[in-house]
Amino acid sequence: MQTPLAIIFFDGHCHLCCGSVQFILRRDPRGYFTYAPIDGATADQLLKKPRNTPVPDSIVLYENGKIYARSTAALRVARKLCGAWPLLYILMLIPPPFRNGVYNIIARNRYKWFGRSESCWMPKPEWKERFLD
Numbered sequence: 001m002q003t004p005l006a007i008i009f010f011d012g013h014c015h016l017c018c019g020s021v022q023f024i025l026r027r028d029p030r031g032y033f034t035y036a037p038i039d040g041a042t043a044d045q046l047l048k049k050p051r052n053t054p055v056p057d058s059i060v061l062y063e064n065g066k067i068y069a070r071s072t073a074a075l076r077v078a079r080k081l082c083g084a085w086p087l088l089y090i091l092m093l094i095p096p097p098f099r100n101g102v103y104n105i106i107a108r109n110r111y112k113w114f115g116r117s118e119s120c121w122m123p124k125p126e127w128k129e130r131f132l133d
Contacts, residue, residue: 004034007132008077009047009060012037016106016114017059025127027081035123036132057107070107071099 008024011017021035036042038060043049046062061073068076072092079089091099106113123131 004132005064006033006080007042007046007062008033008035008073009038009043009062010035011110012039013116013118014110014114015116016110019114020059021123024077024081025123025130027083027085029082031130032080033077034130034132040133042132057104057110070096071103072096074103075099 008021010021024033025035038056043060047060047067056069058069059073059077061068061076063076075089075092078085080086
């Protein structure tokens with residue numbers, strides 16, 4: 001199988017992360033993004049991470065062979081969505097330490113604020129082909 005151009009790696013146990021994936025799916029009618037759990041085989045292979053490493057407090061975007069994380073990944077995703085979401089890409093002008101500061105606070109508290117499930121979220125059948133292992 002050929003590696004897709006853009007893969008969003010996410011924490012499938014995190015309610016915020018799964019909600020974000022659903023948000024992106026509804027605003028990506030062209031199907032630019034594919035999705036994979038951050039603790040799955042695709043992540044292990046493409047992100048070169050050893051099995052059973054802790055899930056990072058970040059969305060990770062693999063796009064055209066490059067890896068992006070935190071606010072940079074989120075803004076690069078927003079840039080490809082339909083509607084007014086691409087306008088958020090202007091926030092890339094803010095230096096990463098400032099952007100990531102806000103991102104890190106949310107990421108560190110995501111389970112406490114939004115919850116965590118014991119099992120990984122499963123996509124709707126019509127979205128199934130956009131998910132990797």
